[in-house]
Amino acid sequence: MADATTAAVTGGDATAPGGHRSGTAFWAALASPGSLLLVALFVVPAYAILAVAFGGIDPILRTTVPAWNPLDWDLERFGDVVSRVFGGDLTRVFLRTGIFAGLALVGCFVIGYPVAYYVARKAGRNRGLLLGLLVLPFWISYLMRMLAWVNLLQTDGFINRILGWLHLGSGNRNWLDGDWPTVVFGLVYGYIPFFILPLYAALERLDGRLIEASRDLGASSASTFLRVTLPLSIPGLMAASVIILLPMCGDYYTNTYLTGGSPRTEMVGNQIEFFLRGSSQPQAGASLVIILMAFLTIAMAYYLASVARSQRESAS
Amino acid sequence: MATDRRQFIHRSAQFGVLLGAGVPLLQACGSSDSGGDSKAVTDAIEDGLKPEGGPLRILNYADYVNPDTVASFEAQYGVKIEITTFDVDAEAVTKLANGSVEVDVFQSAAPNTLGRLIAGGLLQPLNASYIPNKANVLPTFDNPWYDEGSAYTVPYTVFSSGIGYRTDRIDPAKVEELGWEILWDPEYKGVTSILDDYREGLSMALLRRGITDVNTTDKALIEQAGADLGELTGLMNIKVNIEGYKDIPEGATTLAHTWSGDLLAGAYSYLPEGTDPSVLGWWYPSDDVGVVNNDCMTVTANAKNPVLGHLWINHLIDVANAEENFSWNGYLPPITGLDADYLIENEYAPENLRAAVLDDAIISKGLRFEPLDMETNQLWERTWSAFTAG
Known part of the structure; x- marks a missing residue:
């Protein structure tokens, strides 16, 4: 995630500052404590998940007994979960999660790109103010914002009242009835600031001379956008997408709060929560985490490959 | 000493x-x-x-x-x-x-x-x-x-597990007549919920079929209960939560498999101002054979x-x-x-x-949830997980 953000902010240019060997060593040394911390905060928890997934259960308390030694790993339960995910009763939950996250990503793009573009390229003196407004939602916890939407979306909530005043629909629609659009909307609302900010950083660094050159050569505004601006913002788009896609796929409270716990919109995160927190088989929950990570690693690998390709093209 | x-x-x-x-x-x-x-x-x-x-x-x-x-x-x-x-x-x-x-x-x-x-x-x-x-x-x-x-x-x-409901929306006589079956009545689609608890949920489905062994180790019975709950997803657009204590008094839910304490708590704490507590109803099996x-x-x-x-x-x-x-x-x-x-x-x-x-x-x-052996307990959990996965 940190790499993704850095890449976005630098527009995909990951070249270390400095230039001399001694300078490189200095910056590497400076970055090492933070890097070590990041590694520790990723590697250790990731290994703990493996140890839980392939570990055992205390026969009395039924709490997890992690298997820290790989030689002690028991793969049977993991295999059982894999069979449930691929062609079993959990297939739908994975597909549903992927579809919800994909739709929310599209929603974030449609709403977020124009906002990021405007703030980065057109806002002028108001840029600071607009950036502040974009950051404003972070001041309130995600959970609180979701709970606020529960009030707004309930049958006698403000949304229905406004729709009623505008004579749009019956005015008594139950938005919290376990429908997928509500969940997708919640995901878009919850994660869009995380999408806009890295995208803004990429667009703000975009070389304006290239756009001017395009216009000077006779391209229309639309053509310039489609053939210059958009392609150049792809690294930023990729970074923004990865940043929101990863947490969205593990999200469980958006669905929980906005549908009242409907099985029709259950996501992988809900299953992980059940097995890890409320069951006597935390290995199943940890196994689901591993499978989800495997899927997301594919997305991450694609992103990294795209960034590398972009860097090669820039260098050539 | x-x-x-x-x-x-x-x-x-x-x-x-x-x-x-x-x-x-x-x-x-x-x-x-x-x-x-x-x-x-x-x-x-x-x-x-x-x-x-x-x-x-x-x-x-x-x-x-x-x-x-x-x-x-x-x-x-x-x-x-x-x-x-x-x-x-x-x-x-x-x-x-x-x-x-x-x-x-x-x-x-x-x-x-x-x-x-x-x-x-x-x-x-x-x-x-x-x-x-x-x-x-x-x-x-x-x-x-x-x-x-x-x-x-x-x-x-x-506390007991039964059905909490709104008497201003459902005739209490109908709840008495249908008992657990009313949770499968599509007339209340979209306004019905069941407890988010694998023992409670599956036991309720067992009781609906007249099976009072809420600690059963019979795989077929457990899976049948899971399948019965699965029907609720499409038939009732069921919600699975423990929000009955506020959702029934506030009117968001009309019918809920819930705990008796939720109704008693909701009667004075969550009813909108001016609403009479008589809008709340509680059903428990008349033969007192419930959880x-x-x-x-x-x-x-x-x-x-x-x-x-x-x-x-x-x-x-x-x-x-x-x-x-x-x-x-x-x-x-x-x-x-x-x-x-x-x-x-x-x-x-x-x-x-x-x-x-x-x-x-x-x-x-009352029927009590007794400890289940590890294997049976995991079967209950897995069946519940399959139901909630939709």
């Missing part, structure tokens, strides 16, 4: 309890696995100790004890109470087992996990000399099935304030304190005298929810 006669008898009784009641529970808990040697703590604290300086640390569900009742204890003993919360029983067991929380009192332990907590050495026996108010507890709980002789526990609340459960108060084995812990338990089963606590959280303390007549007369419960106030008959006939 020499053991006096009273302590000897007390400890002998506790050892007997472990052999008599604890062992069957432990067998149920660990039968599918080898090992599982009991680490049960058998010694209670001695008589006549002074209360510690606190703070008293409690593990409890959120919003499950009246802040006024907490404040009165703090004032009486000059200590602070710190409450750590949890959402589901398995989470509490995990927190206690891995030491991520260190508390003096586990205030809402589920009876079907008690055997494991005792065998795991996480609880200590109670010394009844610090809990004179135990005489206030309903005699039904003198010797509960999960803790012979009440050696380790005092019941905190007792009854209770939460238990226990002192943890590594309590730093065990005397205070005992005194806190004693505080909560004082009649006046229990009444005050009930008036806030709606879950019935099994205290003699706090019956339906008294609670209705004193406007703690509306007349129309009389059946939600459990009496001896309901408690003694």
Whole structure:
């Protein structure tokens, strides 16, 4: 995630500052404590998940007994979960999660790109103010914002009242009835600031001379956008997408709060929560985490490959 | 220090309890696995100790004890109470087992996990000399099935599982006629919910088919119950949550498989202003064959304030304190005298929810969630997981 953000902010240019060997060593040394911390905060928890997934259960308390030694790993339960995910009763939950996250990503793009573009390229003196407004939602916890939407979306909530005043629909629609659009909307609302900010950083660094050159050569505004601006913002788009896609796929409270716990919109995160927190088989929950990570690693690998390709093209 | 006669008898009784009641529970808990040697703590604290300086640390569900009742204890003993919360029983067991929380009192332990907590050495026996108010507890709980002789526990609340509904939207006669079946009536599609608890949910589906063994190990029955619940997803657009206490009074839900305490709590705490509590209805099987459960108060084995812990338990089963606590959280303390007549007369419960106030008959006939062996328990969990996955 940190790499993704850095890449976005630098527009995909990951070249270390400095230039001399001694300078490189200095910056590497400076970055090492933070890097070590990041590694520790990723590697250790990731290994703990493996140890839980392939570990055992205390026969009395039924709490997890992690298997820290790989030689002690028991793969049977993991295999059982894999069979449930691929062609079993959990297939739908994975597909549903992927579809919800994909739709929310599209929603974030449609709403977020124009906002990021405007703030980065057109806002002028108001840029600071607009950036502040974009950051404003972070001041309130995600959970609180979701709970606020529960009030707004309930049958006698403000949304229905406004729709009623505008004579749009019956005015008594139950938005919290376990429908997928509500969940997708919640995901878009919850994660869009995380999408806009890295995208803004990429667009703000975009070389304006290239756009001017395009216009000077006779391209229309639309053509310039489609053939210059958009392609150049792809690294930023990729970074923004990865940043929101990863947490969205593990999200469980958006669905929980906005549908009242409907099985029709259950996501992988809900299953992980059940097995890890409320069951006597935390290995199943940890196994689901591993499978989800495997899927997301594919997305991450694609992103990294795209960034590398972009860097090669820039260098050539 | 020499053991006096009273302590000897007390400890002998506790050892007997472990052999008599604890062992069957432990067998149920660990039968599918080898090992599982009991680490049960058998010694209670001695008589006549002074209360510690606190703070008293409690593990409890959120919003499950009246802040006024907490404040009165703090004032009486000059200590602070710190409450750590949890959402589901398995989470509490995990927190206690891995030491991520260190508390003096586990205030809402589920009876079907008690055997494991005792065998795991996480609880200590109670010394009844610090809990004179135990005489206030309903005699039904003198010797509960999960803790012979009440050696380790005092019941905190007792409640049943039934159907809460809105009488202004459903004719009570229809609920009486259909019973559990009404949860499958598509007329109430989109406004119906069931409890987000694998034992409760699957048991309800079993009871609907007239199967009263809510601890069944029969794979076919469990899977049938799962399939029946699965029908609810499309047929009823069912919601799976534990929000009945507010969703029914507020009107977001018309019909809910829920706990009796939720209705009693919701009657005065969550009804919109000006709404009469008579809009709330409660159904429980007329033959009293339904699920009854209770939460238990226990002192943890590594309590730093065990005397205070005992005194806190004693505080909560004082009649006046229990009444005050009930008036806030709606879950019935099994205290003699706090019956339906008294609670209705004193406007703690509306007349129309009389059946939600459990009496001896309901408690003694109620079906109990007993511990399941590991394999069966995991089958129940997996079946539930498949249902909630939609």
